[in-house]
Structures are given as C-alpha cells and as structure tokens.
Amino acid sequence: MTPIAPHITAFLRDHLPRVRSASEHTCDAYSYAFQMLFEYASGVLRCRPSQLQLEQLDAPLVLAFLAQLESRRRCSPSTRNARLAAIKSFFRFVEHRVPSALDQVRRVRAIPRKRSTSRLVRYLSRTEIEALLDAPGHHARMELRDRAMLHLAYAAGLRVSELVGLRLADLQLQPTPSIIVHGKGRRERALPLWRETAQAIRAWLAVRGDAPTIELFVSARGGPLTRSGFEYLLAKHVSRAATKCPTFSTKRVTPHVLRHTCAMHTLQATRDVRKVALWLGHSSITTTEVYLRADPSEKLEAIGTLIPPSLRPGRFKPPDKLIASLRDLRSEAPANESPHGSLNGPKRGSPRAKRAQRSA
Numbered sequence: 001m002t003p004i005a006p007h008i009t010a011f012l013r014d015h016l017p018r019v020r021s022a023s024e025h026t027c028d029a030y031s032y033a034f035q036m037l038f039e040y041a042s043g044v045l046r047c048r049p050s051q052l053q054l055e056q057l058d059a060p061l062v063l064a065f066l067a068q069l070e071s072r073r074r075c076s077p078s079t080r081n082a083r084l085a086a087i088k089s090f091f092r093f094v095e096h097r098v099p100s101a102l103d104q105v106r107r108v109r110a111i112p113r114k115r116s117t118s119r120l121v122r123y124l125s126r127t128e129i130e131a132l133l134d135a136p137g138h139h140a141r142m143e144l145r146d147r148a149m150l151h152l153a154y155a156a157g158l159r160v161s162e163l164v165g166l167r168l169a170d171l172q173l174q175p176t177p178s179i180i181v182h183g184k185g186r187r188e189r190a191l192p193l194w195r196e197t198a199q200a201i202r203a204w205l206a207v208r209g210d211a212p213t214i215e216l217f218v219s220a221r222g223g224p225l226t227r228s229g230f231e232y233l234l235a236k237h238v239s240r241a242a243t244k245c246p247t248f249s250t251k252r253v254t255p256h257v258l259r260h261t262c263a264m265h266t267l268q269a270t271r272d273v274r275k276v277a278l279w280l281g282h283s284s285i286t287t288t289e290v291y292l293r294a295d296p297s298e299k300l301e302a303i304g305t306l307i308p309p310s311l312r313p314g315r316f317k318p319p320d321k322l323i324a325s326l327r328d329l330r331s332e333a334p335a336n337e338s339p340h341g342s343l344n345g346p347k348r349g350s351p352r353a354k355r356a357q358r359s360a
Contacts, residue, residue: 002054002098008034011093023186025161033086040065054098059107062087066111077116084111120294122251123261129154131245132253135237141207142220146233148204149217151197153255156181157262157280160255164225166216173198183281191279231255263291 012031016022022030037057038049044064045056066084069075075083091105124132133150137143153163162181170180177198181189193201204217211218217225234255242248251257259280267276277288 002101004052004054004057005050007054007094007097008090010097011090015093021186023184025184029082030086030089033083034090036069036083037062037065037087040068054094054101055104057108058104059111062108062111077114081113081116084113118290121260121264121290122257123264123294124251124253124257125247126265128241128245128247128251129261129265131241131248132237135241144200144204144207145217146237148197148200149230149233150237150258151200152179152193153258154262155194155197156191157259157266159184159259160227160230163255164215164217164227164230167214168216169214171201171216173202177201181281185283187281187283189278189281227255234258260291263288264295267291267295268297 012027012034016027016030017024038052041052041057041061042049044061045052062084066080069080069083070077088109088111091108094101095105133147133154136146136150138147149163152158152166153160156179158166158181162183165182166179170182172178172180177193177195179191179193181191183189201216208218209222211222213222213224215224219225219229231254234253238248238253263276263280266279267273270276273288273292274285276291277285280288282288
C-alpha cells in the first residue's frame, strides 16, 4: 500500500507551481478539489484523510465522488469537469512516481468528461446597473470602498479574483487613469478607466489610510478582501438596489454577472467581438462568441438583410357550423354503414335495387 499524503504534497507544492508554472488561483482550486475528494473518501472508507492509500482512490470511488458533487452539492457539469481535471492531472503525476499503479491510473484517466448545456449568459440592463452602482452611500468609509469596487468591476469587466487581487502598484491615475490586470493564465492587460470610475477610486484612496496590505481594496479590519467578502457585499447592495429596481427580484446577481454585463454593453456599443475579447482578456475569440448568441440586436441586423419569401395572399373562411356538425356525424358513423343510405336509397346495381325495379 502506498500512502497518498507525500504524493499530493509534492504535487501541490512543487509540481504545480514550479514545474507546471501554474498560477496561485489554479493551485488553490486544485487544493480545494482534493480537500473535498479526501473528505468524501475518508467518510466512505471510514479512516482519517491522512491515512488514505493511493490504491484506495480507484475509478469507482472517483466516479462516486463526482456523482455526489452533482447530487448533494448541486454542482453543475462544468464544475464537475473542473474537479475531474484536477484529479486526472494528479494521476498523470503519480504515473511516473508509482509505476505499480499504472493500471489504476489509466482507469481513472479514462473517466470521460460530462457534456454540459451551453446556456445564454445573464447580464444586467442599463437601468439595473445604474441602480446597483448608486446603491452604496457617499459618506461612510466602507460605502466609498464598495462604490469604487462596483464601478471598477463593471467598467473593467474584472473577474472576482482579479478585483480582490488588484494592487496599489497596478493603479495609475496620471496622466490617464488606467489599471494593469493580472488575468487568468498569467496574462496581463492594461485597461483605461472612465472618469466616473477614476473619481470613485480617488474618493476611496482619500479614506483608505495606511493599510498594511498591498491590495487596493481592504476589509473593515485592514486586511485583504476575499472573494466571499465581495460576494457578500454585492448581495447586500443588490438587495438595496431592488427597492428602486424591482427586476432584481427575478435575477440572481453574482460577481461574474458584472463581467458579463460589461461584455454585453461593450459588444452593443462597438459591434466588434474582437474588442470585447481584448477587454476581457480572453485567450481565444471563441470564448467571446458566447456573447454574440445572447445579443438579440445581432440577430435583428441579420434578419433585416434577408428578403422574406413572398406568400400568396388569401383570406381564411371558417367552415359553416351546420356542415361541420354533419361532417362530425359522418366521422362517427360505423365503417360498414353507408352514410348516404337513408338519403339516396339503395345503390344502383345492388340486389336490393333490382328487386325494387321488378316490383315496380
């Protein structure tokens, strides 16, 4: 039996950051995936997570863990695929360290991904985003911080990790307000800021104080703001904006919805999906095409250039009620009984008609 603790430690602390040059966010996501996997396995196998053996993490256990993510935790297929990708990456690492587990590794790596439904992105309208940006107040220190965060998250289309990880050194207010965003996949991009966004950031910097952290936005205790902290603040201001904009009651607003809103409004203003991809920091324009499917104005332009086929004009005449009722009676008549027998007499040439002719 092979203890799994030394291998997972070497994978997360050495292989991912040094050999694979994975970002900090990738390492955190992989660590969380294995935390859930080991907690599930320890409950099923009735042992402590530190006592788990590599041979116990076979393909049936991994499949049961993935099914549990969807059934109990209500994870989407894309989230399930992300957890599976972390597990497969670890087993590729183990393949060269434990040759005796080669068959087990291949069985786990053969687990297929699950196809997910591609839904339309959710975004806010102009009225809704204005109500949300006006939700924080103008006087308290934390209200100025929240106003600046919401403005920046929408104007720059930032991911929540990019927003809370933004540093003071990444901000430039002179001569042109701009920020340097450290995006996904170690890709950096420079984005200019609106004048209103720059004013909101200046108001926050005036009351920020000398916090010991290098991040631009800090918590009430002076430490760096977390992802869950921003999610809590966003939910609070969404509920406050719902009093002025009732449409919020039918929408679920997450931090990523602000990013989608920026992308949709940029696409509607520029009509260029390449500019949207540059603004959001997408590595491939294929990722940005999801916004084309959600924008109805693109379809309106397409249908406006098409010539509809000409149809012959006509007028619909409803059937007469009496004729319709007689047709219903005919359809209810037995198949071996002629519906015209009682009205037109016997059929010509039938035996009955010949007897009637001789009697006459």
